[in-house]
Amino acid sequence: MKNLVIVESPAKAKTISKFLDNSYTVMASMGHVRDLPKSKLGFDPDDNFKPQYLISTDKRKVIADLKKHITKDTVIYLAADEDREGEAIAWHLIPALKIEKNPIKRIVFHEITKDAILKAIQNPRDVDKNLVDAQQARRILDRAVGYELSPLLWKKVRFGLSAGRVQSVAVRIIVDRENEIRKFVPEEFWKIKADYENPSFKSELAKQDGKNIKVKNEQEAKNIEASINQGKFQLVDIEEKETTRNPAPPFTTSTLQQEASRKIGLSVKQTMVIAQQLYEGNVGNIPNHTGGLITYMRTDSLNLSTVATTAAKKVIEQEYGKEYSLSKPRAYKSKAKGAQEAHEAIRPVNLALKPSDIKPYVENAQYRLYSLIWKRTLATQMSAAKIANTTYKINAGKDEEYEFQAKGQRIIFAGFMKAYTEGSDNPEHALDSNEKILPNVKVGTVLNLEKLDLEQNFTKPPARYTEASLVKKLESEGIGRPSTYAPTISTIQQREYVVKTEDKKLAPTPTGEVVNSFLNDHFAEIIDLGFTAKIEEDFDEIAEGKIAWEQVMQDFYGDFKKRINEKETSVNKEDYAQVREIGIDPKSGKPVSARVGRFGPFVQIGTKDDEEKPKFVAIPDHLNMDTITLDEALYLFNLPRVVGEDANGEDIVANIGRFGPYLQVKSKFYSLKTDDPYTIELPRALELIKQMDEAKAKSTIKVFEKEKIQVLIGQYGPYIKQGRKNFKIPKDKVAEDLTLEECQEIIEKDPKSKGTKKSATKKTTTKKTTTKKSTKSTTKK
Numbered sequence: 142m143k144n145l146v147i148v149e150s151p152a153k154a155k156t157i158s159k160f161l162d163n164s165y166t167v168m169a170s171m172g173h174v175r176d177l178p179k180s181k182l183g184f185d186p187d188d189n190f191k192p193q194y195l196i197s198t199d200k201r202k203v204i205a206d207l208k209k210h211i212t213k214d215t216v217i218y219l220a221a222d223e224d225r226e227g228e229a230i231a232w233h234l235i236p237a238l239k240i241e242k243n244p245i246k247r248i249v250f251h252e253i254t255k256d257a258i259l260k261a262i263q264n265p266r267d268v269d270k271n272l273v274d275a276q277q278a279r280r281i282l283d284r285a286v287g288y289e290l291s292p293l294l295w296k297k298v299r300f301g302l303s304a305g306r307v308q309s310v311a312v313r314i315i316v317d318r319e320n321e322i323r324k325f326v327p328e329e330f331w332k333i334k335a336d337y338e339n340p341s342f343k344s345e346l347a348k349q350d351g352k353n354i355k356v357k358n359e360q361e362a363k364n365i366e367a368s369i370n371q372g373k374f375q376l377v378d379i380e381e382k383e384t385t386r387n388p389a390p391p392f393t394t395s396t397l398q399q400e401a402s403r404k405i406g407l408s409v410k411q412t413m414v415i416a417q418q419l420y421e422g423n424v425g426n427i428p429n430h431t432g433g434l435i436t437y438m439r440t441d442s443l444n445l446s447t448v449a450t451t452a453a454k455k456v457i458e459q460e461y462g463k464e465y466s467l468s469k470p471r472a473y474k475s476k477a478k479g480a481q482e483a484h485e486a487i488r489p490v491n492l493a494l495k496p497s498d499i500k501p502y503v504e505n506a507q508y509r510l511y512s513l514i515w516k517r518t519l520a521t522q523m524s525a526a527k528i529a530n531t532t533y534k535i536n537a538g539k540d541e542e543y544e545f546q547a548k549g550q551r552i553i554f555a556g557f558m559k560a561y562t563e564g565s566d567n568p569e570h571a572l573d574s575n576e577k578i579l580p581n582v583k584v585g586t587v588l589n590l591e592k593l594d595l596e597q598n599f600t601k602p603p604a605r606y607t608e609a610s611l612v613k614k615l616e617s618e619g620i621g622r623p624s625t626y627a628p629t630i631s632t633i634q635q636r637e638y639v640v641k642t643e644d645k646k647l648a649p650t651p652t653g654e655v656v657n658s659f660l661n662d663h664f665a666e667i668i669d670l671g672f673t674a675k676i677e678e679d680f681d682e683i684a685e686g687k688i689a690w691e692q693v694m695q696d697f698y699g700d701f702k703k704r705i706n707e708k709e710t711s712v713n714k715e716d717y718a719q720v721r722e723i724g725i726d727p728k729s730g731k732p733v734s735a736r737v738g739r740f741g742p743f744v745q746i747g748t749k750d751d752e753e754k755p756k757f758v759a760i761p762d763h764l765n766m767d768t769i770t771l772d773e774a775l776y777l778f779n780l781p782r783v784v785g786e787d788a789n790g791e792d793i794v795a796n797i798g799r800f801g802p803y804l805q806v807k808s809k810f811y812s813l814k815t816d817d818p819y820t821i822e823l824p825r826a827l828e829l830i831k832q833m834d835e836a837k838a839k840s841t842i843k844v845f846e847k848e849k850i851q852v853l854i855g856q857y858g859p860y861i862k863q864g865r866k867n868f869k870i871p872k873d874k875v876a877e878d879l880t881l882e883e884c885q886e887i888i889e890k891d892p893k894s895k896g897t898k899k900s901a902t903k904k905t906t907t908k909k910t911t912t913k914k915s916t917k918s919t920t921k922k
Contacts, residue, residue, distance in 0.1 A: 253433035325602035340580035391486035394623035402609035403564035425502035443473035549579035605646035619674035785823035
């Protein structure tokens, strides 16, 4: 009898096969093998929402390969991940492979180690239909929203738009924050700071007549200064408080995403890709270690196993000393809605494997993320930190009516802070571990004022969300679950409803705002945070076997479908046209308007009814379509402009395109980061072109022009580029020595290159159709 173990990814299959003998074959399903059809609704509302699953086109070969290893006696181990998606993958494999009569064993594990895999094989269970139903409910409800709402958006707003249940809520959160920022009216306030000498330290005005004070304007500040100048600064009290601080809990999916963003600068998607590699053991060959480096990375549990806490205690005592370890393990309780407490938090599989042990064998990003997880896990089992907070209270003013305060902080015992301190979303907050030591001054001392600063300030609007703080918001509202944060945030950016600003903040695009406006006007409950959280709770109840998934669909679909039908006739497209008439062009006498198109806001001269095609130009980021004036709009038509010629006599042209302002010389493009395409002069243009050419030359190792293959150096080291695709260079290859044949072999073996011929044919067909549509929409413009 042969055993077939089916996992989700080839990397996992490769790692697990090392732990099993020759009677086991380990293969990958490459994720889901069945899904709802793309071309239609995919479920029958009249037949209790019965889904119509099909084997995905790109998985037919996977299914055929798996079937080759199955006879009627083969024992099938379904080893997909232990979450709802994983359970559904396992369940779909049974009908797809037609293995209903085979012995089927569902196995799960939180880490990919020999012990964990062997234990899982010895303790199989059945597929959990409740978890499958929870995933089905999510998939079918999301299909209903996307399939029914998107065509309505095409008719009433613009072709090509789409809506999604969780994505639209995420966009709403970002739009709401943007509206708060726009409405924000800054309030003036003043800070009054005193610098002393002999001894040197600083203090700030805190109270007047024993009450907290807020200085509203310059006149008030000057009045305070006048009183201060008639008195002296005297230290009247020293207040000392000893506090203890406990470490942050171990990582869940959302807190790992937040901290990796703050401390390493990774996007949510990058964090999950690298965490997956660490979990699967898809890293270099680390001496004396086989398998994954961390436990399963999609979890909302704060639990650590006894094995983990015991190992942590041993490492802490070796690395830091006994006074840093705990007599009994510290446990944490999750506050997340629907948290699966049976799972573990994200932690290293083997805490004795230090980050320094793996550094030479893994990629830099893998090392940094592992290091973060290792330090945080250790910190959770370390002693609390003891901190002494000191406040000097200083009287000032003619009648000693003002109290200035100087605050100091001294770490008595570092405890967990020796290993790790949590980052902050607020850039103005210094790291908690920073000490601020005040000089020794006796109570009663009259201080020597060096200078008094009156500092004007204004209150700041709420900050835009970062990817990390958006994850935190979604989790706190009970929207989405660990597996949904990364795809949600990627999707809203791919659909260009949201863009990432230069300082890595999330801002809505005009398209995102109009889609949000439409949904808010007509489907407010779909993007209501409470409604979305309630749906998540329904999914949790399905997973626990408390309610049927069909019931959740019935409660939602009838009213939703009725609303869709009503809006087909009652909504006026002009209300969402995003067109603003600005004035008349004095040269042509044609109307000038600001509009939003597929690639963002633009200004147009003329209309679709004119004999001549309308002229249009993109509106740059510093201008707003709602406020742009006629003069500003007409000025934009000065592009493209010839800045001058290069040394070869070629024109240097400045323009704005879909990806922002740029310079063009023949077929070469140079992005303008800070320079204005309307005003840039020839010397500056030549300087930028030279800089960018030199930077490109430095990053280029080899070029095979005929085959359009380049070997380049990027942020994470050398890689191969062909067209728009990048390919990883194996660790046993030296980039500088690569031949054309070796590059082609690496490209051929890469999963991205699989099935290229088939997809190329499809793309050609699609392109023809799209060209027709885009010609039509250009004429409309």
